[in-house]
Amino acid sequence: MDATLLVNIDVADLARAEAFYTTVFGLRPGRRFGGGGVELLGAGVPLHLLYQPQDSIAAADHRRDYRRHWTPVHLDWVVDDLEAALARAEAAGAIREGEIRSAAWGRIVRLADPFGHGICLIAFSAQGYDAIADPT
Numbered sequence: 001m002d003a004t005l006l007v008n009i010d011v012a013d014l015a016r017a018e019a020f021y022t023t024v025f026g027l028r029p030g031r032r033f034g035g036g037g038v039e040l041l042g043a044g045v046p047l048h049l050l051y052q053p054q055d056s057i058a059a060a061d062h063r064r065d066y067r068r069h070w071t072p073v074h075l076d077w078v079v080d081d082l083e084a085a086l087a088r089a090e091a092a093g094a095i096r097e098g099e100i101r102s103a104a105w106g107r108i109v110r111l112a113d114p115f116g117h118g119i120c121l122i123a124f125s126a127q128g129y130d131a132i133a134d135p136t
Contacts, residue, residue, distance in 0.1 A: 082123035
C-alpha cells in the first residue's frame with residue numbers, strides 16, 4: 001500500500017495565510033474549498049490551508065489558539081538562498097526565533113508563521129544530511 005501525505009495548516013485568516021505561503025515559498029493556489037480552505041501546490045505534497053476560527057474546538061476539549069505554540073511536528077522548508085527566504089518570510093509577517101545556525105549538513109533558522117506555527121528554513125550544504133548519515 002502506498003501512503004499519501006497531505007499537510008493541513010489551520011489558520012484564522014485564509015487570505016493572509018495564502019499570501020504568506022505563496023509569497024515566501026513561491027507556492028501556487030490549486031483547488032479552493034469554498035470559503036473554508038485552499039490547496040497550495042509546489043511543495044512536493046499538497047499543503048491545505050484550512051480556515052478554523054480562533055477558539056473553535058481543535059481536539060478533544062482543546063480550543064484553537066493562534067498565539068505562538070510549540071509542537072513536535074512542524075514544517076522545514078528547504079531553500080536555495082537562506083538570507084533571501086528569511087527576508088521574504090519576515091517581510092510577510094514571520095517572527096524570527098534566533099539567529100541562523102550552521103551545521104555539517106547546512107544552515108537553519110527557526111521562525112513562527114503569522115499563526116503561531118513553527119517553521120524552519122534550511123539551506124543544505126553540498127552533502128546535506130549525507131554529511132551526518134550513518135554509513136550503511
